[in-house]
Amino acid sequence: MEQVLDVYKLPYSEEFPVVCMDESPKQLIKETRLSINMKPGQERKVDFEYERCGTCNIFIANEPLAGKRFVETKSTKTKRDWAYFIKGLADNHYKNATKIKLIMDNLNTHAPSALYEVFEPEEAKRIWDRYEFIYTPKHGSWLNMAEIELNVLNSQCLCRRIDNIETVEEEVQAWCESRNNMDAKINWQFTTDKARIKLRSLYPKIDA
Template sequence: MIRYWLTPPVDPQREETIRTVCQVYHDAPALAKRGERTVSTDELTGVQALERKYPRLPLASGHVQRREFEYERHGTRCFILSRDVVTGKLLAPFCGPTRKEEDFLAHVQAVVATDPLVKRWHFVCDNLNIHQSEALVRWVAQISDFQQELGKKGEYGILALMPRRTAFLSDPTHKVVFHYTPKHSSWLNQIEIWLSILVRKLLTRSSFVSVEDLQAKVLAFIEYYNQTMAQPFKWTYQGKALTV
């Protein structure tokens, strides 16, 4: 038996960043009353469309669920999902074969388009490079009426380096503001809780005859969840140590 652990990278701002993300969740209801919305965003990649060779056995009292081991693999899909922190509903789910910066930008644009009257959007996400891309910076600058020169990626200006793009996208005066979790702290992102719901209630229990079937069932589950199950998560963590 092997048990793993992770030694986190040295980050003097880590604790402050954790407290900031927790504050974003705490402030979300008040911001919503002022016309601002807060969403938690992440990707679920490499989701396999697995078709079981034979039907699973019916559930029986006192027995674990039993199913056929063999399956046929029909391909994979990537889902990019955003969950409204206040309402608990999923907004503009994205499904496709790739997870590129243009895919993430298209999802963010679709989320923003769901409510044109919102004054400001807040996105909580991790530090994946596509969350800090050149295309995302240019779009945020455009919708925020940012008139200054953005520079050139890899050379100069805001676009030159990822830390500069991150700082720009985190600017609280913009129309769309990104709040980044510390590295190796994805548990701070509320969408991770919802993704575990999706995996437990649908993905591990279903058989999919194609990637189109996989996509249709996931989107149908999201629609059902939004109509019957959506509610805010009770976020109690405040950024303090969990042990003494």
């Protein structure tokens, strides 16, 4: 935890950007009955029955100090999808960075070994060398600022029934472009000093 919080204290740097990455599934749901449109003083009414149309997966990376984020919508959630996502980050969005400090959770697909399962060894090593992987603690994924961005995305864009991946991808990209144009940043306030007070029960008891 304290390692992550120390990284968050670093000043903005184009050479060593701090980037948070996360992913979230989105269930595709189709209406089975026509809804009743909104009226003055009345909300839209949706029938409780629906039809499942599978799932998709949303990858997101945000650079909190720069106020920008990048999203991709995939039909699956595999090591291959993750490997190509971080390759795209390094080669397209941070191609001039010396080392990308990437904060993410401990999901089993988020590992350097995934790169070697997807790419040839030389390419896997090239991508790996572009990153410094920093993992949030087990049960501590709330320390990842990308979760905040996902919550905003879900509340502003995906809080309704959508039955196809094309619509999800279109609306997610529109949301991302709008939020980037707003230069929306995250004002992170949780520090190591605060952690040692609020979470003191998690620290070992040392007898002097």
